[in-house]
Amino acid sequence: MKKLLSVLLSVLCVAWMILPASADILPFDPSELENEIEVPEEIPAEPDEEVPTAVDPEAEDQPLTVEPTAERIPVPVVILCVGVVVIALALLVWLIVRRRNPKKGA
Amino acid sequence: MLLILNSIAHFLVDALCAATVFGPVRAAGDTALLILLYNTLAFSTQCLVGLAADRIRRHGWAASCALVLVAAGFALPLPPVWRILFVGCGNSVFHVAGGSMTLEDSGGRAGPLGVFVAPGAIGVTLGMLFPDWGWIYAPIAVLAAVLIVPLSTRRSPQSQTSGQRAIPSPMLPVILLTLAVAVRAVGGSVVSFPWKTGVWLSLVLTLAVWAGKTAGGFVCDRLGPAKSAIVSIPAAALLIAFGSAWILPSLAGQFALNLTMPVTLWLLYRAMPDAPGFAFGLAASALWPGTIAGMLIPLTGPAAWILTLASFLFGILAILYSSKTIQRGEDSLPPEKESTI
Known part of the structure; x- marks a missing residue:
């Protein structure tokens, strides 16, 4: 058991060192979001800068991709999800009521 | 009264x-x-x-x-x-x-x-x-x-208490019709009318919507839901997808599109005649998520046309299937004493 744990820990340590963007894979801290969102505003948009591309594995964790996601998620998407859930729940309730009382309205 | x-x-x-x-x-x-x-x-x-x-x-x-x-x-x-x-x-x-x-x-x-x-x-x-x-x-x-x-x-x-009796298995028609309302709202949100610039043109477009909805119920009574959908939805799809830049095709398209609104609502009610409030509320509830989804899809040109046509195609298929299923369900009900249907 100890041997297995030590092997697992070794693998984790090696993975931690190898993975280039390991810090960004850690559980997301919402308090960091505001800092990360502010970053693009401070970076001057110079054409000579290296632009992260979709094929760059590190690019996915750059703040530039965090910003639109953080802005897109808000209210309309939440309302869309709430609307769909409410309809699904209402249909479920109606179905249950109908099964309990199939002759209702006859 | x-x-x-x-x-x-x-x-x-x-x-x-x-x-x-x-x-x-x-x-x-x-x-x-x-x-x-x-x-x-x-x-x-x-x-x-x-x-x-x-x-x-x-x-x-x-x-x-x-x-x-x-x-x-x-x-x-x-x-x-x-x-x-x-x-x-x-x-x-x-x-x-x-x-x-x-x-x-x-x-x-x-x-x-x-x-x-x-x-x-x-x-x-x-x-x-x-x-x-x-x-x-x-x-x-x-x-x-x-x-x-x-x-x-x-x-x-x-x-x-509504005179009609509930059909045996209305779930699939109800879901399809609800989806049809939402999908139609998606398709409708993608389209814009660049000619609608002033108060009068807004009112004219609204009159076309009003006339379509009012006529839709009577057309449905006259032709039945399936024929009403076949008459109105393809015309609405083509006119709205390809003619929204011009006034007359847009007005005709809005008229034809809104013909189907009471048809869908009435079919929902026929699927659940014991729950008129829920039938009406379900259709209205589906409108808002559909509209938001349409707002979140920034499409223009051919992509917008394809989405509009696809949404209308789904609508016509939902109405045709539901109409047939509901009719079959109503026919399968045993005759009842003092039936008011």
Whole structure:
């Protein structure tokens, strides 16, 4: 058991060192979001800068991709999800009521 | 008489809600979030209100209270959020209550439904364009609230319980029709009308919507739901997808598109005749998520055309399938003594 744990820990340590963007894979801290969102505003948009591309594995964790996601998620998407859930729940309730009382309205 | 009063009340409710949002609420400052809140209250809650209405069955009182609530939301000196709560909840309750009364009294016809739903479009447009007219609508709405109660209590007990019997397995048609409403809203949100620049052109477009909804019920009674869909939806799809840049094709497209609205609603009611409030509320609830989804899909050109055509194609397939399934379900019901169908 100890041997297995030590092997697992070794693998984790090696993975931690190898993975280039390991810090960004850690559980997301919402308090960091505001800092990360502010970053693009401070970076001057110079054409000579290296632009992260979709094929760059590190690019996915750059703040530039965090910003639109953080802005897109808000209210309309939440309302869309709430609307769909409410309809699904209402249909479920109606179905249950109908099964309990199939002759209702006859 | 009650149908005419409910139709006028529908116009007043939608006009007062729009006048509140685009009048006092807008004047108070940032409105984007409040408009989202209003639409969520007014639309997404209708299926829940419908479930409650089908159990309580006091549609006259509910409609009357909703009218007063909406008038108060416009006229009282309330903070913007409270105004939105008043008019949003009032709108939701009135639509379900008025729609339930109309469906129950329709005698199995779609015509009255079209007459009831159509004036709302004019109300919304006038309320948005002329918010100050709300001071005219508010006292009339209170008067209508007073008149609705005695008229609704005079309804026959037969109509209040609906004469039709529930079909054995309506779930798939109900889901398909609900999806059709949502998908049609997605397709409708993608299209824009660049020629709609002034007040008069907005009113003309609204008149086409009103005429389409009103005619839709009668066309459905005359041709049946399947033929109505076949006549109207392909024409609407082509005219709206490819002709929205010009006035006349757009007007004809809106007329044809709105013909199907009472057809879908009436089919939903036929699928669940024991739950008129839920049938009406479910269709309205599906509109808002569909509209939001359409707003979140930034398409132009051919992509927008394809989405519009696909949404309309789904609508016609849903109506055809549901119509056939519901008819088969109704035919399979055993004959009943004192049947009123």
